[in-house]
Amino acid sequence: MHRLQFHYTFGSQPQDRAGLIRNPLFDLLYAVQESGSISGAARTLQLSYRHVWGELKRWEGELGHELIVWEKGQSARLTEFGNKLLWAERQAQARLSPQIEALRADLERAFAVAFDDSVHVVTLYASHDDALSALRMHAASQHQLHLDVRFTGSVDAIRALNEGRCVMAGFHTLHQPGQGSLAEHTYKPLLKPGLHKIIGFAKRSQGLMVAKGNPIGLRSLHDLPRSGARFVNRALGTGTRVLFDELLAQAGISASKIKGYDHTEPSHTAVAQAVAAGQADAGLGIEAAARTRGLDFVPLVEENYHLVCLKSALDEPAVQALCSVLQSQGWQEVLHQLPGYHLADQAGQVLSLRRTLPWWNYRTEKSPSGARPKPASQRVQERKPQKMSSRPGK
Numbered sequence: 001m002h003r004l005q006f007h008y009t010f011g012s013q014p015q016d017r018a019g020l021i022r023n024p025l026f027d028l029l030y031a032v033q034e035s036g037s038i039s040g041a042a043r044t045l046q047l048s049y050r051h052v053w054g055e056l057k058r059w060e061g062e063l064g065h066e067l068i069v070w071e072k073g074q075s076a077r078l079t080e081f082g083n084k085l086l087w088a089e090r091q092a093q094a095r096l097s098p099q100i101e102a103l104r105a106d107l108e109r110a111f112a113v114a115f116d117d118s119v120h121v122v123t124l125y126a127s128h129d130d131a132l133s134a135l136r137m138h139a140a141s142q143h144q145l146h147l148d149v150r151f152t153g154s155v156d157a158i159r160a161l162n163e164g165r166c167v168m169a170g171f172h173t174l175h176q177p178g179q180g181s182l183a184e185h186t187y188k189p190l191l192k193p194g195l196h197k198i199i200g201f202a203k204r205s206q207g208l209m210v211a212k213g214n215p216i217g218l219r220s221l222h223d224l225p226r227s228g229a230r231f232v233n234r235a236l237g238t239g240t241r242v243l244f245d246e247l248l249a250q251a252g253i254s255a256s257k258i259k260g261y262d263h264t265e266p267s268h269t270a271v272a273q274a275v276a277a278g279q280a281d282a283g284l285g286i287e288a289a290a291r292t293r294g295l296d297f298v299p300l301v302e303e304n305y306h307l308v309c310l311k312s313a314l315d316e317p318a319v320q321a322l323c324s325v326l327q328s329q330g331w332q333e334v335l336h337q338l339p340g341y342h343l344a345d346q347a348g349q350v351l352s353l354r355r356t357l358p359w360w361n362y363r364t365e366k367s368p369s370g371a372r373p374k375p376a377s378q379r380v381q382e383r384k385p386q387k388m389s390s391r392p393g394k
Helices: 024-035 038-045 048-061 079-117 130-143 152-164 183-192 223-227 239-251 270-277 288-290 318-329 327-337 374-391
Strands: 120-126 145-151 170-172 196-210 233-234 282-286 295-310 339-345
Touching: 024 038, 024 048, 038 048, 079 170, 130 145, 130 152, 130 196, 130 282, 130 288, 130 318, 130 327, 145 295, 145 318, 152 183, 152 295, 170 183, 170 196, 170 239, 170 318, 183 239, 196 270, 196 288, 233 239, 233 270, 239 295, 239 374, 270 282, 270 288, 282 288, 288 295, 318 327, 318 374
Parallel strands: 120 145, 120 170, 233 282
Antiparallel strands: 170 295, 196 282, 196 295, 196 339
């Protein structure tokens, strides 16, 4: 089979006689066929004779076949190959016309959004989460807000925010993760008070997804090494991987004791599918993913799912629209229907990064004049000369 590669554009009119979609080569062949001359084809296409002639010769070289029969004093006509090529293209367009027209209509509707001031779009990179998928559908259907969600690891999501590749990022941590925690070690270098702002989103349960009936009898992380259960993990850089390693450290369990610790899947859904398919006995994930696959769920912790953006983005209409959706009664009803999810205490509210994640401590004492005090080390150095100067008077 001869492989060809043609690039198409949509015709100027839906019922353009040259086809719903157009390619310059077939436009040339059609024009020659209709006009009976190269000069007539050039006039029809509003191109120069030299350009049309050169393009026909270039295509003949690429295709390895002659396209035009042209003799002095006679009308130009397509060769048998040229006729067959044009016929094949028209046949393909006829068969695909419903799909082509549907694609054209979809594209027109999509681009119409750009010219509608009442419609907003938020680009969001986030750790995989079923509530975000539900929010995307609800916001689009009820509030004319489109969430362009790209699911990735929590670390990559925040990096994408800092690099300007998105407006908002989604990640999750335990409630009030303490200083020295793995969450602090992972996320603190990526976040800066005063630069980033948290927007309340949701609470969710994370736990062990196990087969129906929990045949191995898993009740805690300690049961994983005890039973020899085959575990399926999440990849490095994901928030659930950070959480799992944090829980193992708190329980004093070595990762080497977990059978299948290096077996990873890219999402909660993929982990649930691995357990449902019998490829693993357990995996850490959200309750909604477990229930969707008909699995049992052993809750271990409740965590906060955070949305974070730059402070400078808070006044953008799209971000304000998102905050309004998160505070709406309609969205709250949708969230309550998802297994394992609860509304955040301040859903849709802009929260302080330091209060939500207490990893920063900038405790300073202001001078009476209101000026910022000097570092403690400098104050000590300034006091030392005063102490030494009092010795000669003794």
